[in-house]
Amino acid sequence: MSEHGVRIQLDRVTKQYPRQPEPAVDNVSLDIPAGELVVFVGPSGCGKTTTMKMINRLIEPTSGEITIGGENVLALEPNELRTRIGYVIQQIGLFPHMTVRDNIAVVPRLLGWDKARITRRVDELLELVGLDPSAFRDRLPKQLSGGQQQRVGVARALAADPPVMLMDEPFGATDPITRDKLQNEFLRLQKELRKTIIFVTHDFDEAVKLGDRIAVLAEQSHVAQYDTPGRILAAPANDYVEGFVGSAAAIKQLGLMHVGMLTGLAELSATSGLPTVRSRENARDALDIMLRAGTSHVVVLDEQGDPRGVIGFEDIAGLLREEVSRVGQDA
Amino acid sequence: MSVKTLDTAYQVTPSRWSRRNLTVPIGLIAAVAVLWLWVSSLNLDSIEARVLNAEAVRRAVVDHILLAVSATLLVVAIAVPLGIMLTRRWAKPLVPVVMALANIGQAVPALGLLVLLALWFGIGFKIALIALVVTAVLPVLRNTVVGIQQVDQSLVEAARGMGMRASRILRLVELPLAVPVMLAGLRTTIVIAVGVATVATFVNAGGLGDIIVAGIKLQRTPVLITGGVLTAVIALGLDWLGGLAERLLRPKGV
Structure with a gap:
């Protein structure tokens, strides 16, 4: 039912505003593989949003080339281009005078879909983002909670099934609990949809959680490091990246490792009284459980809830060492 | 570029529909009834009787409403498109110029303007209409500009990001969301138009000014009061209709 993502390439893209000594975005080249979620992370004012907005030409690049699926973005009519790129902004930007249905139907209407098709699509999308169509279709944005509005915002961006999505701090304005929930749902959704997504945030933890x-x-959108979260955590390219990763890089890295990945689980013996962890949870959760229970070991349960083995502090520390040395060799 | 450069917009008063809204028309009808009873209870002298005969009063009221409503419609026809134009990016430098002109239009005494116009162009309904439009154009113009400018820019950006053209954004996003502010301006324009239409009498354009001026000149209090009360009733009545429109046309969800 849905179109998967396509590759996006930025080639020496520069944005120079008139009467400014320095370009806002200076000579950026990035290759974003099809179907991946790439997070642009950097401090406020570093040009990450400007870089993103050049992809749907809300901001026109001064020089350089941008292609989406091999097609030169600058050669396309901007409005037509934008109907093929999902766009989600921090303020969500739902039109307050339109119902949920009409908000989602904006791009399909621009594309001239017939009414029946729009109705079907709206319901399908509402279900996709976990909102009951019959309950939410005819509501106005002000009748929704912040999290629900954000879901509708995502549904609206997905309306015409674009291969590419641009998301500008979409979860930035929500409370931590809602944000965590939205992030998890969004990851589940992306697993299914495999869109090419560019996601802008200044929150490094969010980047680690969401990004492929x-x-x-850095300043002027200079790419300080472009890599997987695991490798950035294990081997920051320079002081700037290290500063951005912040403290507790190792702990953050544990968050990327599933307990189920641990090989050679110790034999089960005398496990009574030990706390348990599900195999799909990550090593950070496992460590947390151990620390709270005051034990040095934890029992790993499989999907059915049956014990699979035991892991301890040493296993987790070893896993981390392995990962670091593996990344070191790759680099 | 903001509301500040334009001073503040005329007040938007959001209020919900309720039975209370009928108190205004009922009150106005009662005021007219009391006026009528009071005037008929008086022993009018021949001068008063001539000015206050039913036919003369009816014509003055009709002329007055006609003048005020025509002026308001003309203001809308001029100020709404002009206001929309001023919010387009390319017209930015024009905003202070046009606003200054409209401010002058409102600040200049209507009577003086009317006299000047009459000296240049003669007298009659049209001249009165022009003076009224000049005097009453500012509220609609300013509120159209402010109404569109106050639309949350993130909504405009979301619309652009989805591929809507400027004309479509204007029609589907900016104008609907500007409607409450624009209608508030319209109400102010109506009230100004009804009030200022009283000076139309000086260019022989009729209206309740005829009755008021006759009352002053001939020192006949009942005549003066009749003209004054009827003018106020028309102003409040049209303002009430404007308020009704505001409630009915306000987009849901705003």
Whole structure:
């Protein structure tokens, strides 16, 4: 039912505003593989949003080339281009005077879909983002909670099934609990849809959680490091990236490792009284459980809830060492 | 570029529909009834009787409403497109110029303007209409500009990001969301038009000014009061209709 993502390439893209000494975005080249979620992370004002907005030409690049699926973006009519790129902004931007249905139907209407097709699509999308169509279709944005509005915003961006999505701090304005929930749902959704997504945030933890790759951007959108979260955590390219990763890089890295990945689980013996962890949870959760229970080991349960083995502090520390040395060899 | 450069917009008063809204028309009808009873209870002298005969009063009221409503419609026809134009990016430099002109239009005494126009162009309904439009154009113009400018820019950006053209954004996003502010301006324009239409009498354009001026000149209090009360009733009545329109046309969800 849905179109998968396509590759996006930025080639020496520069944005120079008139009467400014320095370009806002200076000579950026990035290759974003099809179907991946790439996070642009960097401090406020580093040009990450500007870089993203050049892809749907809300901001026109001064020089350089951008292609989406091999097609030169600058050769396309901007409005036509934008109907093929999902766009989600931090303020969500739902039109307050339109129902949920009309909000989602904006791009399909621009594309001239017939009424029946729009109705079907709206319901399908509402279900996709976990909102009951019959309950939510005719509501106005002000009748929705922040999290629900954000879901509708995502549904609206997905309306015409674009291969590419641009998301500008979409979860930035939500409370931590809602944000965590939205992030998890969004990851589940992306697993299914495999769109090519560019996601802008200044929150490095969010980048680690969501990104297939992370582009750490410095002033003028200079790419300080462009790699997988695991490798950025294990081997930051320079002091700038290290500063951005912040403290507790190892702990953050544990968050990327599933307990189920641990090989050679110790034999089960005398496990009574030990805390348990599900195999799909990550090593960070496992460590947390151990620390809270005051034990040095934890029992790993499989999907059915049956014990599979035991892991301890040493296993987790070893896993981390292995990962670091593996990344070191690759680099 | 903001509301500040344009001073503040005329107040938007959001209020919900309720039975209370009928108190205004009922009150106005009662005021007219009391006026009528009071005037008929008086022993009018021949001068008063001539000015206050039913036919003369009816014509003055009709002329007055006609003048005020025509002026308001003309203001809308001029100020709404002009206001929309001023919010387009290319017209930015024009905003202070046009606003200054409209401000002058409102600040200049209507009577003085009317006299000047009459000296240049003669007298009659059209001249009164022009003076009224000049005097009453500012509220609609300013509120159209402010109404569109106050639309949350993130909504405009979301619309652009989805591939909507400027004309479509204007029609589907900016104008619907500007409607409440624009209608508030319209109400102010109506009230100004009804009030200022009283000076139309000086260019022989009829209206309740005829009755008021006759009352002053001939020192006949009942005549003066009749003209004044009827003018106020028309102003409040049209303002009430404007308020009704505001409630009915306000987009849901705003």
